Amino acid sequence: xxxxxxxxxxxxxxxxxxxxxxxxxxLTIGKAMSVAAGLGLNIDLNAVILLGPGNFVEDVVWEPWxxxxxxxxxxxxxxxxxxxxxxxxWASVSGGAAAGMSNxxxxxxxxxxFTGTExxxxxxxxxxxxxxxxLTVTGDPTVxxxxxxxxxxxxxxxxxTGAQFExxxxxxFNDVSIVSTADQPAGWSDFASVVGGExxxxxxxxxxxxxxxVFVEAYSSSFTGAIxxxxxxTTYQATSDAVSRVTRTSGAPAAKRLTESCAIGxxxxxxxxxxxxxxxxxxxxxxxxxxxxxxxRGSPIP
Numbered sequence: 001x002x003x004x005x006x007x008x009x010x011x012x013x014x015x016x017x018x019x020x021x022x023x024x025x026x027l028t029i030g031k032a033m034s035v036a037a038g039l040g041l042n043i044d045l046n047a048v049i050l051l052g053p054g055n056f057v058e059d060v061v062w063e064p065w066x067x068x069x070x071x072x073x074x075x076x077x078x079x080x081x082x083x084x085x086x087x088x089x090w091a092s093v094s095g096g097a098a099a100g101m102s103n104x105x106x107x108x109x110x111x112x113x114f115t116g117t118e119x120x121x122x123x124x125x126x127x128x129x130x131x132x133x134x135l136t137v138t139g140d141p142t143v144x145x146x147x148x149x150x151x152x153x154x155x156x157x158x159x160x161t162g163a164q165f166e167x168x169x170x171x172x173f174n175d176v177s178i179v180s181t182a183d184q185p186a187g188w189s190d191f192a193s194v195v196g197g198e199x200x201x202x203x204x205x206x207x208x209x210x211x212x213x214v215f216v217e218a219y220s221s222s223f224t225g226a227i228x229x230x231x232x233x234t235t236y237q238a239t240s241d242a243v244s245r246v247t248r249t250s251g252a253p254a255a256k257r258l259t260e261s262c263a264i265g266x267x268x269x270x271x272x273x274x275x276x277x278x279x280x281x282x283x284x285x286x287x288x289x290x291x292x293x294x295x296x297r298g299s300p301i302p
Contacts, residue, residue, distance in 0.1 A: 002044040007032040010052025029056055029080070033063050037089065041065035043098075051104060057081040059108075064090050064097030064121075070104040076130070083108035083133060086123070091116035100124030100148075109133040109156070112147055114163065126150035134174075139163035139181070157202075162212075175202040175225075180212035180233070208233035209250050218242070229255065256280045 006020075009032050013025035026032050029049060036047040046065040053072050059082035070078040084106055090097055100123060110131050112123050115138060123146075125131075130153045137147045139162035146163065152170040162181035208214040208231030218238035227243075229236050232251035236243070243255040257280070268285075271278045279285040294300055 002046065005036065005039060005045075005047040007035065007047060007049045008052070009049055009056075011054040011056075012052075025052070028058055029060050029068070030058055033061065033066060033087075036066050037063045037087070042093075043095070051078045053077045055079045055081050060084045061087045062099055062123075063087055064093050064099055066099050067124075068101040068104065070102065070128075076105045078103070079105045079107065081107050084110045084112075086112055086114070090114070090121060093117065093121070096121040098122050098124065100126065102127040102129055105130040105132065107132050109136065111136045111138075112163075113138045114146075115139075122146040122148055124148045124150075125152050129153070131156065134159070137161070137163040137165060172202055175205070177205045177207070178214050178216060179205075179207045180210045180214050180231075203228065205230065206234045206236055207231060208252075227255070229253075254280075 008020055008022050008025035009027070009029055010025050011027070013027040015027045015031040018024040018026045018031075020026050020032060020035060026035075029051065032047075032049045036049075039045070039047065041047055041063070042065060046067065047063075049066065049068040051068055051070045053070075053074065054077060056078060058080070060080060062084060064087075084101075086099075096117060098121065102125070106129075110125075110133065112135075114121050123137075125147065126149065128151060129149075132155045134156035135147070135154050135158045137160045139160075147160070147165045148167075149165065149170045150168040152167070153173070154171070155173050157174045158172055158176045160178045162179070165178075203225040204216075205228040206214045206216045207228075210231075213233035213235070214231070216234075216236045216238075218236075227236065227246045229246055229248045229252035230250050232253065234252045235256075236246065237256035239257075243257045246255040248254070268274060268278045274288075279288060290301060
């Protein structure tokens with residue numbers, strides 16, 4: 001089993017005399033991060049920062065394998081009056097790294113740059129987290145950095161460039177953009193999955209014009225803004241009626257309307273195999289195949 005270090009941080013702590021324990025907490029998140037950086041953290045040895053209530057006026061440089069959780073969380077507390085970036089140590093972690101935060105509000109921008117990482121890395125943001133600034137995730141030309149958000153609210157814009165993201169029951173109050181980069185390797189694509197999330201008022205843009213594919217899936221999601229698909233490598237499929245508000249440019253294919261019972265799109269490898277318009281959903285494909293077999297047999301399929 002893995003081991004976890006626990007560090008306590010609250011406004012009554014002291015970075016000089018504290019040791020991160022419950023009785024002697026640190027004053028700042030930065031102090032806890034710097035101590036964690038010297039512990040040789042890895043997949044089997046990680047750290048959790050328990051952040052007390054109140055306002056913490058600092059920019060946080062995030063170490064790999066460190067997870068922050070607000071305790072005694074209320075509306076907008078704990079509150080980080082600053083922004084968040086990833087430290088350079090992420091690039092030297094063999095096999096990739098993970099980190100995350102929950103029950104905390106961040107006033108400024110959250111910038112997750114996975115450039116230089118050796119393998120797939122992920123940052124999890126979940127459970128009553130709120131970003132007042134912008135969320136920007138940048139992938140690496142050779143790997144896929146990923147942000148996984150659950151129960152998150154983002155007031156600013158959300159931008160994924162050469163990166164992947166997965167959203168569960170999150171709210172986006174401003175524009176969302178998913179853009180591929182030209183130097184990603186063959187077979188690599190940007191992927192965005194929105195499960196039970198809501199894009200409240202923003203526009204959503206998916207852009208593959210740089211040459212690599214962008215694949216967006218939206219399940220049980222509410223979209224009220226416009227949806228822009230750019231480039232022939234952009235695939236958009238959703239269970240919501242938002243597909244009717246899609247604008248396509250630069251050769252983008254038509255958006256696919258998915259059923260709740262079978263939320264998986266279908267693109268036939270040989271469209272000429274179908275006498276009429278090829279099906280766009282797995283359910284439709286099976287229904288038409290079953291009908292064709294029944295017609296050939298002269299009786300229902302056993």
